[in-house]
Amino acid sequence: MHTHPDFPVTELWQVVTGRAPARTSDADVTLWDSVGFAVEDLTVLRLAYDEVVGTDLVVPLDLVAEPGDPKDLFGLAAGAAGVRPSRPVAAAAGR
Numbered sequence: 001m002h003t004h005p006d007f008p009v010t011e012l013w014q015v016v017t018g019r020a021p022a023r024t025s026d027a028d029v030t031l032w033d034s035v036g037f038a039v040e041d042l043t044v045l046r047l048a049y050d051e052v053v054g055t056d057l058v059v060p061l062d063l064v065a066e067p068g069d070p071k072d073l074f075g076l077a078a079g080a081a082g083v084r085p086s087r088p089v090a091a092a093a094g095r
Contacts, residue, residue: 016047 012032014020023030034041052058067075 012044 010020015022022028032044034044049058067073069075
């Protein structure tokens with residue numbers, strides 16, 4: 001990775017193991033570039049979730065569609081006309 005010398009780059013493993021600090025101020029920006037390894041992606045997502053579960057940073061989302069006709073899965077791709085969420089999105093977001 002080529003960056004400007006004034007642009008610090010810290011590898012994720014260094015932050016996770018405590019060898020390098022994560023954000024040190026509100027002005028810091030964290031950017032994680034996944035390389036597409038499913039086990040790495042899942043591990044990072046699990047770590048992030050475990051750090052925030054039980055806080056107000058977690059907003060449950062219902063991502064499972066309930067099609068009007070479960071045998072017509074093509075209908076899901078054709079505009080989602082027959083799909084309804086299993087619960088209102090606002091309720092899922094605690095609003």
